[in-house]
Structure formats: C-alpha cells, structure tokens
Amino acid sequence: MSTLTLISQNQCFGGWHRRFRHHSDSVNGDMTFAVFLPPGCQPETPMPVLYWLSGLTCTDENFMQKAGAMRTAAELGLVLVAPDTSPRGSDVADDADYDLGQGAGFYLNATQAPWSQHYRMFDYVTEELPALIESQFPVTNLRSVSGHSMGGHGALVCGLKQPERYRSISAFSPISHPRQCPWGEKAFRHYLGDDQDSWKEWDSTELMSRASITLPTLVDQGLADEFLQQQLQPQHLQQAADMRGYPLTLRQHPGYDHSYYFIASFIEEHLRFHYQHLMA
Numbered sequence: 271m272s273t274l275t276l277i278s279q280n281q282c283f284g285g286w287h288r289r290f291r292h293h294s295d296s297v298n299g300d301m302t303f304a305v306f307l308p309p310g311c312q313p314e315t316p317m318p319v320l321y322w323l324s325g326l327t328c329t330d331e332n333f334m335q336k337a338g339a340m341r342t343a344a345e346l347g348l349v350l351v352a353p354d355t356s357p358r359g360s361d362v363a364d365d366a367d368y369d370l371g372q373g374a375g376f377y378l379n380a381t382q383a384p385w386s387q388h389y390r391m392f393d394y395v396t397e398e399l400p401a402l403i404e405s406q407f408p409v410t411n412l413r414s415v416s417g418h419s420m421g422g423h424g425a426l427v428c429g430l431k432q433p434e435r436y437r438s439i440s441a442f443s444p445i446s447h448p449r450q451c452p453w454g455e456k457a458f459r460h461y462l463g464d465d466q467d468s469w470k471e472w473d474s475t476e477l478m479s480r481a482s483i484t485l486p487t488l489v490d491q492g493l494a495d496e497f498l499q500q501q502l503q504p505q506h507l508q509q510a511a512d513m514r515g516y517p518l519t520l521r522q523h524p525g526y527d528h529s530y531y532f533i534a535s536f537i538e539e540h541l542r543f544h545y546q547h548l549m550a
C-alpha cells in the first residue's frame with residue numbers, strides 16, 4: 271500500500287478537507303486526490319464514501335472549491351473523494367489540446383502507445399483508490415459514484431462495468447454516448463485505437479443497453495448547456511435505459527449551463543440521493 275503525502279488541509283463545516291499525493295501502481299506514477307472527512311468520521315463511526323469524477327481540464331480542486339458539497343456531506347456524514355482527472359508529470363504523455371492527455375484521462379484503461387504507459391484511470395478509480403481510502407481512512411466499504419461531463423461518463427462507466435462495487439450512480443451533464451461524439455471519438459481513437467468494437471466497452475449508452483445488474487441512477491442536464499447537442503446527448507442514454515428497463519432518472523433543467531453553477535444548484539439532491547441508497 272502506497273504512502274500518502276499530505277499536500278494541504280483545511281477545516282470545513284467542522285470536518286476536514288485534505289489533499290494527498292501518492293504513488294499509484296495503476297497509473298505507474300504519482301496521483302493526487304482530495305478527501306472531505308465530515309465531523310465525527312472516526313474508526314468507531316466509519317462513514318460511506320461518494321467518489322466524484324471531474325471533467326475536462328479539472329484537477330481534484332474544482333469540485334471541492336466550487337460545488338458547495340461539503341455542507342450537506344458534513345450534515346449527512348458522507349465522505350467525499352475527488353481524484354485528479356489523469357496522471358500528471360513531465361514523463362506522462364500529453365497533448366496540446368485540452369481534451370486529450372493530462373486533464374483528460376476519460377476514466378478508461380488506454381491500450382495504445384504512448385498513452386498505455388500511464389493512462390489507466392479506470393483501474394485507479396474503481397480499485398486502487400477505494401482500496402487505499404478504505405485502508406487509510408475511517409470509512410465503510412459502501413461506495414457510490416458521481417461526476418460531471420467527462421467525469422459523468424466516468425461515473426456511469428464505473429457503475430455500469432462494476433455494479434457490485436457501488437450502491438448508486440449519478441452524473442451532471444455526462445458525455446453519454448462517447449463513441450458517437452467529437453470529444454469521445456477523439457479520446458477513444460487515441461487511447462483505444464481504431465477498432466471501434468473496443469470503444470463499446472467504455473460507452474455508457476452501450477453498457478446501459480445491455481446491463482445485467484442495475485443501480486439507481488440519477489442524471490441532471492442543463493438545457494442551456496453549450497455542449498448538449500454535440501457532445502452530451504443524454505437522450506441516447508434515456509433510449510438505452512428505456513430499451514433495457516434500466517432505473518435511470520434523467521432530469522432536464524431549463525436555463526442551466528455546463529458550469530459548476532449548475533452543479534452547485536443540484537449537488538445537495540445528489541448527495542441525499544446517494545446517502546439514501548448507501549444507508550438502505
């Protein structure tokens with residue numbers, strides 16, 4: 271088990287926001303994550319965990335600083351964990367564009383050089399990070415997963431591919447059908463190669479249409495989101511859910527855009543949704 275290096279800590283709503291760096295075997299390099307430990311989170315009173323996966327260009331900091339999640343997490347007794355969106359460093363492959371490389375890991379395991387050397391974010395967020403959190407912090411092994419945009423895609427893919435690991439899934443403005451939108455096509459071509467059959471294993475619309483185990487799933491989408499039509503396509507996810515009979519609740523909100531102002535407006539409902547399923 272790797273050693274955690276504390277980067278910073280802040281008291282918040284009586285609990286603690288802490289950032290850590292550690293060596294990750296999955297990504298073959300260092301990773302950074304943030305954790306919020308509510309007041310009273312102690313070995314005698316372990317708490318369940320919500321994993322948050324952020325979107326393109328983000329680090330672990332965007333969610334913790336902008337979503338306003340900690341007040342409700344403190345009230346409920348829900349630990350929040352927010353990893354960085356990719357491996358980082360001068361030895362990690364990158365691209366000049368914001369939607370590929372560092373800050374754009376897409377929560378998958380890359381198979382193509384040069385990406386395959388470090389870009390194994392799926393293994394990191396579904397296996398290595400929860401194992402680390404559960405060995406180092408006073409938490410239960412009850413987990414849920416949420417995220418935004420690229421991280422909404424990540425949350426859906428994690429929950430759909432590994433439903434036994436999570437109690438519930440939610441997403442804000444997810445990239446719902448990545449193998450058929452510009453962000454996803456570009457990332458999948460680089461990380462997974464030209465064989466488009468391999469892309470289906472990382473596409474939530476595809477995975478939802480043939481899911482054998484289902485999880486309660488909540489998706490919120492702003493209707494003034496500048497990426498809605500071209501990149502996000504939540505209607506494709508809805509069609510897959512209808513076809514499969516998957517328990518998806520897709521809510522559409524007039525006037526809201528793609529930003530953290532939208533997330534901040536509805537995050538409390540997501541936290542309560544997850545808490546209800548974690549404690550059921």
Ligand SMILES: N[C@@H](CCC(=O)N[C@@H](CS)C(=O)NCC(=O)O)C(=O)O
Nearest residue numbers: 325326327328332368419420529530
């Ligand atoms: N930079 C890109 C979009 C990047 C973007 O919107 N990122 C979202 C996730 S997809 C985000 O959360 N940005 C960071 C923030 O708002 O704090 C553009 O302007 O087209």
